[in-house]
Amino acid sequence: MSSTPSAPSPAPRSPETEFPPTLREVMLRGRWIGMLLLCLVVAGVFAWLGQWQLGRAIDTSPPPPGATEKVLPLDQVVKPGEYLDAALVGQRTQASGSWIPGDFLIVSSRFNDGAEGYWVTGQLRISGTAKPTSLAVAVGWAADEAAAKAAVQRLEKTADGSVVTVKGRLISDEGPVAPPKDQPTRMDRMSPAALLGFWHDTAGLDVYRPFLASTAALGGLDAISSPAPEEHSSVNWLNIFYAVEWAIFAGFAFYLWYRLAKDAWEREVEEFEERRSVADPDPGAL
Template sequence: MLRGRWIGMLLLCLVVAGVFAWLGQWQLGRAIDSNPPPPDITENVKPIDQVVRPGQYLDAPLVGQRTEVRGSWVRGDFLLVASRFNDGAEGYWVTGQLRIAGTAEPTSIAIAVGWAPDEAAAKAAAQRLEKTADGSVVSITGRLISEEGADSPPQDQPRRMDRMSPAALLGFWHDTDELDVYRPYLAAQKPLGGLDAISSPAPVQQSPINWLNIFYAVEWAVFAGFAFYLWYRLAKDAWEREVEEFEERHGIDGPSAATDPS
């Protein structure tokens, strides 16, 4: 076991184990958030331009952030989204395109205005909201929520939407030439048009410990230990073969002496 090749392999194992140990330490450092966001940080109302930019995805810690936007409703763009649950009851959302005020380029965000228990009530609310789309600037406060992704509507109902997707809504909106659109949508805190308020509680605070990363760190430690075990097993097997060959050459019977012939 003191042969040069085994010493060289031991040094190689030390290097490999050192790399594994560094990777384990790196994973462990990522497993614990040393600077977690303060509790209830999402409850502080912020202007939307301090939270996310048009076209950007909403970072996970900012999902549910209470945000304020100012703009004007675009006429003809109050649309319905089906399969919306409010405290366990299924119904409809009425959504609208809000053109943000004071931006250099035309920019819009999808607003979930409120909830209705059935399609008839939702359509009636949308008609009432259309009358308010007179170009006046309004202020809307609500929670920013990541888009759900577009879904193909039934062939017999090409305008039906079951997911809250600004990308899908954009296909029905008016006046969209060179329009910048926010990827997340805003669930309004106060409903309009006689609708019910959308149930949108504060997001649950995430644990600062990422257990998956801790598991990976333990895995790297196991790999480092296995590198040493592999070296020991290979060296021991080689030594035992040399002992057997030595005994055969010299006609020695019985158990081998517990000494290294090298």
């Protein structure tokens, strides 16, 4: 019984008839197509972040020139517990209320036209509010601590519950810092949050986060130097810089994909050259 002859095996291809893959062929493989899609997603996120940052860089409704010099009621500028908008820092404001006895406190490291000294601060209990609400007020500057303490004694005599109106510039909380160990009551920052820890009658109290630097000195103190703030530009260049950074990151995602694919292609070409050199050794080396 004769068997059917099997088909002859194909002759091995000569190294001269084989070619290494092209860079395009490597990039079109499934692995690298998947990597490209991932890079597209990452670049899309970076592009969105850049667009969002660019939108925040341009203020389409900046405050008009001189807006901070118009005296506004406190409740039209900021609400208790809220942070002060950057465009409103230095806004001239007025508030009415009564001073709380025992809460005239001294803040050190205060500069007035380049001279270092002290501020005397008080708790102004705002009148006409539904619940107790207070505003920290810097009432004046003294060159030395003794003068500041003397002003505190004079101001305590005026804290008789009568309603007063105070005008000044509204400034953001400077943030509390830990006092020296040997001076636990010392304060070097004007911070309503720090003052609150020393105030009296604070149960259920609402407090304004910014403070008021009075333009009229009280208690025989010197007036606090508080010039008008610089006009705000409608363009925030820092945000524009961040937007450019996000665009660079998006471009780098594609460059990284290209570089990784090219590295893989170069490795395949090197391996191909090594296989060909083994299969077809140099006759001159024999």
